[in-house]
């Protein structure tokens with residue numbers, strides 16, 4: 001099966017449409033976070049989300065843990081998916097689901113140790129997909145993603161084998177390590193930010209090289225041209 005690709009830290013309509021041209025099936029839009037390179041205003045997120053054609057998924061990345069806050073934020077931004085970047089308590093999910101039927105929920109699990117595996121298994125009961133990343137919840141300035149660091153893919157594989165919902169792998173993925181990451185973890189999708197950006201912008205050459213390095217990439221033919229001609233004009 002082809003590995004799905006989510007490009008995160010999208011900051012403009014142009015970046016969104018370029019990522020889709022290269023073969024991304026999901027885009028990440030980062031709202032307020034304690035740290036990270038991808039943060040944009042909610043007004044920009046709403047504008048980008050409105051411009052993205054179906055069936056592309058638009059993920060609103062939120063650091064909120066309060067269900068009412070999360071629901072209000074999704075309504076302001078209008079994305080079709082919520083990426084819950086902090087570890088939420090299980091009681092939160094039913095409230096969000098009831099308030100936002102039709103919105104997909106993706107719980108991020110920051111893979112640090114065996115406790116993360118236990119957390120992943122319990123969270124998988126409540127959401128549509130898991131996304132494994134390399135944040136540090138106990139760092140002095142909380143890290144909820146966008147770190148450019150890999151984590152122990154052996155733990156990611158344990159999670160992959162223990163759950164029955166789709167899994168995205170994130171955290172420090174690059175053109176050099178993506179093939180090995182896919183071989184070891186066999187995720188449904190991969191997700192990345194830092195390695196395809198230069199000076200705060202999506203770098204089309206890096207993006208093309210990244211897609212070309214995915215053994216079972218979507219839209220393979222497009223990657224010979226690093227600056228695809230947009231079909232969205």
Ligand SMILES: O=C(O)c1ccccc1N[C@@H]1O[C@H](COP(=O)(O)O)[C@@H](O)[C@H]1O
Pocket residue numbers: 007008009028030033035036037038039061085133143144145146147148149170171172173191192193194195
């Ligand atoms: O990118 C950010 O600014 C960010 C901030 C807080 C939470 C998540 C964030 N981005 C997510 O992190 C992954 C991994 O990023 P990287 O490839 O290691 O740089 C990214 O795909 C986003 O989902």
